Amino acid sequence: MEYNHDATTRAKYFADLIQEKPIRFGYAEGKGKALFAAKRLLPGQPIFSEMPFVAMQHLSNQSLVQGCENCYAVCGSIESQLAYILHVESGAIPPVPRTVKVDIEESLPQKGIVKCSCGAVYCSNECRVAAWERYHCLLCVGHPDTPMQDFVRHSCETNEIFLLAAQVICTICVSFARSRNLPEARKPVDMFYKLPWWEVVSTAADLEPGQTLEEYCGIFKDLLSHTVELFVRGLQFNINHLMLHGSHPDAESTYMENIDFENVFVDCEADGILSVDFFARVVGMFEMNNISLEIRHPCSLVAEMYEDSDNPEIKSWLATVSDNIEAKLKLEANEEDEEDNEEGSEQQWEYPYLEGTALYSLICMMNHSCEPNVAVSYEYGVATAVALQDISVGDELCISYIETDQDVDARRAELSEYQFECNCPRCESES
Template identity: 25%
Template sequence: MLMSNTTKPVSSNEKPVSFPTTDNYIQHLIDRHLPSAPIACDHHSSDHRVKTIHAIRSCHPTELLWRELPYAALQHESNKRHITCCANCFTPLIQLETEWSRVHQLAQMNSSSNQNQIASLQDLRNTISYFSMHQNKSFSPIGVESSAVGRLHDACEVFSLAESAVKCPSCEDEIYCSIECQQDAFWDSHGLLCAGSKQHTSAIAHFLAFAKETNELFVLAAKILAKILIGYIKTSNLPNARAVIDQFNMPPWWSVVAYVREDQYGKSEEAFRENLQRMLHQAFEYLMAGLMENVAKFLDSIGSSNAALTVESVMTVCRECLNVELYAKLVGLFVVKNVRMEIDHPFQTLQISLMDLQNEQPISSALEESISRVQQTLSIVLSDTNAESSDSDSDSMDTFIPSVKGSAFLPIICTMNHNIAPNCTVLFTRSGQANVFVIKTVKQGDELSVQYNEMDSDSL
């Protein structure tokens, strides 16, 4: 059975009421946010330095074990060329007319059937309008115990979000689906990582430019440090603010990046790793300059009444987190543990949901014809792009019906170990929420695992 839909997904952004010890923080997250989840965190039987997630009862295939929101995440820079999404919740933000025009043209080029059977923009609007009126009673990314109409409502709801999208008023680089997401992002990490106005090149802008040219995991690690600083500014409790990262202890980045062969880089492995070390030190230097500048701006913008909160006091108290050794370990952690985040394009979700629709609601014949044409058009485009991308090296799906792709760090999911024969898989819904499903029978006490390529090996 699925967990109750009233169960709130775990969010590590919320601060615990009382500070748990470092040793039990992951279990504390489970106890507080996921009391119904059949899971527990424990130490590995053969290595007590390693934590594991295991089942506390038997679980069957397709069962949803828990939902979890990212502690930190980002959209890949290469993916931003293909699709826009909210920089906070990663919901796709598409311009309906532009997107459907491209789909319609592609369907016309690839369809051998009657061109009149290809859906018009009005057909699509009729379909979206109809299903948007139905309340979403339950939703599952793989349709387990879920109403097709409910999932269609969820899919269609996305199409209106681009109209209300807002940009960060300062840098205008980050786009959000709502004012609420923009404010959440500010208080999460963007308040300290905002590049500011284009009229002045800020210190953090230097860092972001360097990270985009070298390794975007530098930005993901920077988000963690920014979260810690903001957490301390909000609560004056540094141990609480850094509790999540204290659960993981990884070697530095340059030690965990795979070195394939000498001729790939034209240098020895030792020189290769020394180059990575210099690169990370340079990134950290840029980041620290940016944080020093932006902490001052952040304190001014929030109008803190606490006279003890100054740039110097914040940076001094948090200095144990603001060192290159910890930063290197964070980037190393993300190489090993960050999860590949992939959120379907709304047209993909729409097509799958329409395929599952089995006359759950009475509809007129004209509307039924519109829905049928939309389904057929999407089927033509998705089947053709899937075939092309599997037969060649071209990234056709990213070009025509792109998913949102990125990297996410989720503390409970990232506590799971890898396995070549995993018993769980992770699927993301449109709001960046990760869903952990069982894919083969699990017995009470079994360790839960995910496959190697579920972790994001693209980001090194």
């Protein structure tokens, strides 16, 4: 079932999200949904901040950065963070100078490491509980018999975005179990325009000789059909397990006493939320609306704090750590990258960022411009929209979806993935 919310419902939904933020929701000619300035904004001024509706760290990034799966902070002490990058035990890391430790405790609070039975990593028990109560209780593969393991393994081998789509559907199911109001539970997803995944990623340029677009789309449909079959099987098992055992990471929590999973699977299935079509539209929504999650590594901040230090102990420690990290990152890079970085590598290498993808309900409402007036910065999972220039009341707020230091043809080719052609003043003048 698809809910077509009217303009009044949509406006109220975004007004509730915006509250006192200096922005307003509206429609831009030729673009659709948009955000506008509700007051004058100055260059460098933070406009609003937002936690993601859903997000995940890229699987390929998890071998270098251990991130919290709830708030996306880098987990652990400085020693454990360095050890994780280098793939060694913490004891093999040069001891952090005492002066540095004292300064870090004051200016850069370090996070812990708490793990779910399935291996999911969190920076605190609070984050573990928050993720469990939002979606993880249905996506967890900690039970040895859950078929959800098959879905997660399949997604890791084919397309990690399937894990993010599953997170969305589990979030809807949990929200419905709390409120017993399915239209309200799925509303955050319904507010985004969604094409099926195969319509977003398939173009005539991708076709093999003699292949039709329908045949090409069929490849994606078959893959997704198998994916959803695995997911639904795992979801049904996990819901039944929760109903039988009421498990929760906090043994003293009364959360499970106030949530009702009875008929959640049946009702969501009847509503179409567990269908291939809905899953495909959620994946398509990510392809068109997701924003890269890029969070600076705390070790990078520490190195910056002491780059001009005259303390010989600190200088020696930084040099040793930097040399080890640089050598490790060169090993991780491919041969082409190594050749590119042979000269001046000291200036070019940097600590790995925590990298992922996220869907922000408000930030994803901002349209693209190759001359953006807003940029997005991150601290842990919190994204902050910042004005790049003087913005007047009523001006549309625009970000860039791509790297803008390309010519107009390259930019338009990259933007075609978002199903539109940019006609901003810069593109018009360069055409």
